[in-house]
Amino acid sequence: MPGGAPPDARGRSKWPVASWVPWPAVLVRSQGLREVWDRLPTVGTRTFGRLAVISLVFESLILLSGAAVRLSGSGLGCADWPDCFKGHLTPPLRFHSLIEFGNRMVTVLLVVVVATAFLAALRRRPFRRDLVWLSGSLVVGILAEAVVGGIVVYTKLTPYWVMGHFLTTVVLLAAAVLLVHRASRDYSPGSGRLLVPRPMLLLGRGLVVLLGVVLVAGSATTGAAPDAGGAQGQDVARRIPVSLRAMAEVHATLALFLVGVALATAVALHALDVPERVRKAARVMVVVLVAQAAIGYTQYFTHLPALVVELHELGATALVIGVLQLLLAFTHHPREVATEELALAGGLAPEPAGVGGARGGARARPAVAFGGRDGSGGG
Numbered sequence: 001m002p003g004g005a006p007p008d009a010r011g012r013s014k015w016p017v018a019s020w021v022p023w024p025a026v027l028v029r030s031q032g033l034r035e036v037w038d039r040l041p042t043v044g045t046r047t048f049g050r051l052a053v054i055s056l057v058f059e060s061l062i063l064l065s066g067a068a069v070r071l072s073g074s075g076l077g078c079a080d081w082p083d084c085f086k087g088h089l090t091p092p093l094r095f096h097s098l099i100e101f102g103n104r105m106v107t108v109l110l111v112v113v114v115a116t117a118f119l120a121a122l123r124r125r126p127f128r129r130d131l132v133w134l135s136g137s138l139v140v141g142i143l144a145e146a147v148v149g150g151i152v153v154y155t156k157l158t159p160y161w162v163m164g165h166f167l168t169t170v171v172l173l174a175a176a177v178l179l180v181h182r183a184s185r186d187y188s189p190g191s192g193r194l195l196v197p198r199p200m201l202l203l204g205r206g207l208v209v210l211l212g213v214v215l216v217a218g219s220a221t222t223g224a225a226p227d228a229g230g231a232q233g234q235d236v237a238r239r240i241p242v243s244l245r246a247m248a249e250v251h252a253t254l255a256l257f258l259v260g261v262a263l264a265t266a267v268a269l270h271a272l273d274v275p276e277r278v279r280k281a282a283r284v285m286v287v288v289l290v291a292q293a294a295i296g297y298t299q300y301f302t303h304l305p306a307l308v309v310e311l312h313e314l315g316a317t318a319l320v321i322g323v324l325q326l327l328l329a330f331t332h333h334p335r336e337v338a339t340e341e342l343a344l345a346g347g348l349a350p351e352p353a354g355v356g357g358a359r360g361g362a363r364a365r366p367a368v369a370f371g372g373r374d375g376s377g378g379g
């Protein structure tokens, strides 16, 4: 039954959270719940920013701990879900069980962290709808991940489900990067200013798409690689019916194309009159990308030692963050003044999201602005 936050005398919603959310009427009408909600402390912009960073750290950790499970051959270390073994929620003191169980524990912590971030977004002042959506999508995403993880176990590590599991995590990682970026910046309509010529913006978006393709091919390469899912290296899971060599060739060719486009982007940005921090973001991305390609070749020619493959996974995580950082750097959004600072400065009422300049220089002007305002740079 759809509801909606009840209006006050002036017709506005009394719940700053959400006249636009279809709250079930039963919740909206419950006076007790509303009072509890109103009594919850509000969250300042800086505190919310820290929560967003913690969410990003845990999203990265889950990618790496998931890889550790696969590479140590612990995928079936807990053969059931949600119990580790039928009737036992906790693992026996065995290496593979402990590794798989550790990964599940990181997942639980991640759920707690993103749920806290979501609640904090609802209580954040100033209230920001985009942050509620982003942190909410992290909660929904991680729950979906838990379901897919269960299917991975039930289907005995079928490579297509393992791919889906990995790629969903990448999407959540990207959402966490956006959350961190937006949490401290003004994203009100018209606040963005494009710092690069529009074709560069398109190139940046192309880089993100191309990275996505390389990641899909990479995860298919893993699906074609010898399985690490069984104890003592036995092949217990089906593999994608294509040779590792063929799949690795496709993946590496796409990766080299990505390196070429990234290098061209970086060179173009250095030739153009763009702020130094945009160029720096491009340099960082190129360094991470070249290192990642080198690790990729090393692991292929050294027959996939677990540690190097884990490093490749770390590189992929860093690259997702690096490419998105570059795209986001293309558009300038002024920093939002921390509500904590406003309170210290004499209890000023929080200004609308992102009013820059309480500290004079807080709203740094970019060296050059291309194409006027543009809020669409990086999402």
Ligand code: HEM
Binding pocket: 067, 166, 214, 215, 217, 218, 219, 220, 221, 222, 223, 225, 226, 248, 249, 251, 252, 255, 256, 258, 289, 290, 292, 293, 294, 295, 296, 297, 299, 300, 304, 309, 312, 313, 315, 316, 319
């Ligand atoms: C430079 C951009 C690159 C990116 C972003 C990238 C990313 C990835 C990703 C995400 C995976 C799958 C990890 C998983 O499913 O757990 C992967 C696997 C793999 N990549 Fe790359 N890769 C890159 C370059 C390369 C290159 C140049 C090679 C050279 C041959 C290579 C060889 C491999 C191999 C052999 C695997 C399978 C490893 C295994 O799971 O056993 N990669 N890559």
